[in-house]
Amino acid sequence: MNITIDVNGTKMEAKKGETVLNVLNDNGIQVPTLCHIKSMFPTGSCRMCVVEDIISDKLITSCSAVAEDGMKILTHSPRVTEARKVIVELLLSNHPDDCLYCVRNGNCELQGLAEELCVTERRIQGRKNKLPIDNSSVSIMRDPEKCILCGRCVRVCEEVMGVACIDFSKRGSRTVVSTAFDKGMNTSSCVNCGQCIMVCPTGALTEQNHFTGIREALTDPSKTVVVQYAPAISVSIAEEFGMEPGIDIAGIMNAALRKIGFDYVFDTSFAADLTIMEESNELIKRINENRNLPLITSCCPAWVKYAEEFVPELLPNISTCKSPQQMAGAIIKSYFAKQKNISKEDIYSVSIMPCTAKKFEAQREEMTNKGISDVDAVLTTREFVKFVKLFGINMHEIESETADSPLGIRTTAGKIFGASGGVAEAAIRTAYYMLTGDELVQFKIPELRGFKGQKETRLKIGDLEIGVAVVNGLANAKKLLDEIKAGRDDIHFIEIMACPGGCVGGGGQPVNMDEKAVKERIKSLYRIDDTESIKVSHKNPDVIILYNEFLGKPLGKKSHELLHTGFKKREVII
Ligand code: SF4
Ligand code: SF4
Ligand code: SF4
Structure with a gap:
């Protein structure tokens, strides 16, 4: 059975049980996401995909909210874009200022969102964690300072690859994504598939580079x-x-x-x-x-x-x-x-x-x-x-x-x-x-x-x-x-x-x-x-x-x- 929702003043058809994000994407409306992976169960943890639900007067995460008949949604109202901007500013508050030297420069979802949301100054200063780069694997390199804890790599490694060699560890502001006992990737069960790199929105995961030897x-x-x-x-x-x-x-x-x-x-x-x-x-x-x-x-x-x-x-x-x-x-x-x-x-x-x-x-x-x-x-x-x-x-x-x-x-x-x-x-x-x-x-x-x-x-x-x-x-x-x-x-x-x-x-x-x-x-x-x-x-x-x-x-x-x-x-x- 189909239902109807109102998005930015336009009526849109949705299937019963479909998420708001799906309906928006099917109708050509782009809403940014950081933790979401299409075809996987949504977690709503990064909150980048918030939209304004006019009836409840709340911001809801569109990736996990199910569309309901008669819903009224605003996708890019000032309240919504300000909320998204603050999320990006918080993520950048403890992020290294490294874009020019980063492998993902020009192809980074975080950088792209900062530009899209007009982040032009550092309004929030966070404590920068000093974390070592894991260079131990011959295939994959991890730079935990560039990790925004979106969790995509953790989910792909477990749900698509069935390997589960990386997960969240520690708590609060010290939370990191890491291998068991924080050992190098080379001693973990990582199979070097690189699917974590494919979903990582930032330069926190990259391949080991062989340029020098070849040149x-x-x-x-x-x-x-x-x-x-x-x-x-x-x-x-x-x-x-x-x-x-x-x-x-x-x-x-x-x-x-x-x-x-x-x-x-x-x-x-x-x-x-x-x-x-x-x-x-x-x-x-x-x-x-x-x-x-x-x-x-x-x-x-x-x-x-x-x-x-x-x-x-x-x-x-x-x-x-x-x-x-x-x-x-x-x-x-x-x-x-x-x-x-x-x-x-x-x-x-x-x-x-x-x-x-x-x-x-x-x-x-x-x-x-x-x-x-x-x-x-x-x-x-x-x-x-x-x-x-x-x-x-x-x-x-x-x-x-x-x-x-x-x-x-x-x-x-x-x-x-x-x-x-x-x-x-x-x-x-x-x-x-x-x-x-x-x-x-x-x-x-x-x-x-x-x-x-x-x-x-x-x-x-x-x-x-x-x-x-x-x-x-x-x-x-x-x-x-x-x-x-x-x-x-x-x-x-x-x-x-x-x-x-x-x-x-x-x-x-x-x-x-x-x-x-x-x-x-x-x-x-x-x-x-x-x-x-x-x-x-x-x-x-x-x-x-x-x-x-x-x-x-x-x-x-x-x-x-x-x-x-x-x-x-x-x-x-x-
Ligand atoms: S991960 Fe993105 S935002 Fe961070 S330094 Fe690299 S390009 Fe810049
Ligand atoms: S390379 Fe593959 S196995 Fe290794 S951490 Fe990434 S997704 Fe998991
Ligand atoms: S390493 Fe990349 S994919 Fe994994 S949690 Fe950090 S930012 Fe997300």
């Missing part, structure tokens, strides 16, 4: 500096350069990276194809031997760390394949180095990833070969955008270029890795061919596509019927894994991605709370799949050459040495 390598004449970029990147940055959100600008990126000074530019989607060759063979082998099923993907380093900490009993189920980032790194420092006659010690290998956990993955001991890392430095998508600007590249003025060969050709199966469900779909396409000798008539598996947290389907491959599940968000993964641990045995293959929507919604992507942009990126990946002709990894000509010339066969000795790894139970404080 040094770029100016070192003894180094060959190579770069690879993940499938999601080229569809995630157009809007950062004033282009239409979601469009694929891979060609422009290739050209920009060469202008920056990288000697060779590779598309990680190639290594995604390689991952599929190994992983689909691993799936077939395990089904034939009926062991360690379901096979669970290992591409997402946040998920892998979660498994090491929270579900070590399922580690034998996780694929031994390295992720595409690490496979590309390993092939660059072996096959490619040999081809170009460059010593692997002289290669500095950079990757651009939508993910903060990739910084953690790149430095794992398991990802080194005889003491040399597969990948030396990782830039998130956000950092890459800054890098392009730092080097003064005008993305509108450069001509598209192709990625470098021999690792330059990708299929659309490798490209759809960027979306939740893409890895599973690509693996099924190749597993079907390996098992039957025929190509699938219909490559699309619609049941595994889309933004839902958990998707499942059953597929007939020759005489086999296999169950496939796809989950994104580790809290969703936990629910499915609980079923598996309780004996559910109709699922043979599970794709797990920590971030909502998969890598396109990764914690290293441009900070943007808009789900629409993530959906545009997913659409773009599937548009590429619809329009290009090579849709299966086993038909990637460069992958075929790589096996013929160097690796031998999937799961062979050389593949095991370079492309596979293992994971162990990990102890953390909590």
Whole structure:
């Protein structure tokens, strides 16, 4: 049943039970929020979203107030804007005057609100807490002095990721958001997903920066500096350069990276194809031997760390394949180095990833070969955008270029890795061919596509019927894994991605709370799949050459040495 409310003198329809904030947003009225996260239960704790309820003559929090028939609301009356201004002034009263040096300068919700609400002087002086920066994690950096205690990170970490490694501690003016016993993030159960950064309204949470090492390598004449970029990147940055959100600008990126000074530019989607060759063979082998099923993907380093900490009993189920980032790194420092006659010690290998956990993955001991890392430095998508600007590249003025060969050709199966469900779909396409000798008539598996947290389907491959599940968000993964641990045995293959929507919604992507942009990126990946002709990894000509010339066969000795790894139970404080 619909009800009617009066907003600023205009009648608006609302559904029974809907919050006032929802009604306002649906009708194009913007009300600022700081603690609120769309799709999560409102807490009303920051009070930024207050509106004036004329009948009760009170200020109410629109995120938690339910719309009632006949309600009369003012959203921007002098009383309302003054209340919001005082909230911002109170938040700024003990905030560092650091905007010019802050990573979020120009993209900070607190700074934006101060400007919007005409805060031009310090009317309230608060005691500034002196709190140390937590630099201990290889992925995430915390600056508690910039924290405004909105609680968004705490909720995402617990409700979306199921990790809960940060929470409020202490009381009153000494309240902070912190890890257990206020220890460094590196000793906590943090899985480095970066989703807390994505929701943080300020510069209190950021990624660890790898700029210095990369710049040094770029100016070192003894180094060959190579770069690879993940499938999601080229569809995630157009809007950062004033282009239409979601469009694929891979060609422009290739050209920009060469202008920056990288000697060779590779598309990680190639290594995604390689991952599929190994992983689909691993799936077939395990089904034939009926062991360690379901096979669970290992591409997402946040998920892998979660498994090491929270579900070590399922580690034998996780694929031994390295992720595409690490496979590309390993092939660059072996096959490619040999081809170009460059010593692997002289290669500095950079990757651009939508993910903060990739910084953690790149430095794992398991990802080194005889003491040399597969990948030396990782830039998130956000950092890459800054890098392009730092080097003064005008993305509108450069001509598209192709990625470098021999690792330059990708299929659309490798490209759809960027979306939740893409890895599973690509693996099924190749597993079907390996098992039957025929190509699938219909490559699309619609049941595994889309933004839902958990998707499942059953597929007939020759005489086999296999169950496939796809989950994104580790809290969703936990629910499915609980079923598996309780004996559910109709699922043979599970794709797990920590971030909502998969890598396109990764914690290293441009900070943007808009789900629409993530959906545009997913659409773009599937548009590429619809329009290009090579849709299966086993038909990637460069992958075929790589096996013929160097690796031998999937799961062979050389593949095991370079492309596979293992994971162990990990102890953390909590
Ligand atoms: S977090 Fe925002 S308000 Fe605080 S210093 Fe950084 S840009 Fe300025
Ligand atoms: S990076 Fe992920 S796991 Fe770590 S604190 Fe942030 S949300 Fe939690
Ligand atoms: S770290 Fe950021 S998201 Fe977390 S409570 Fe502080 S301001 Fe909010």
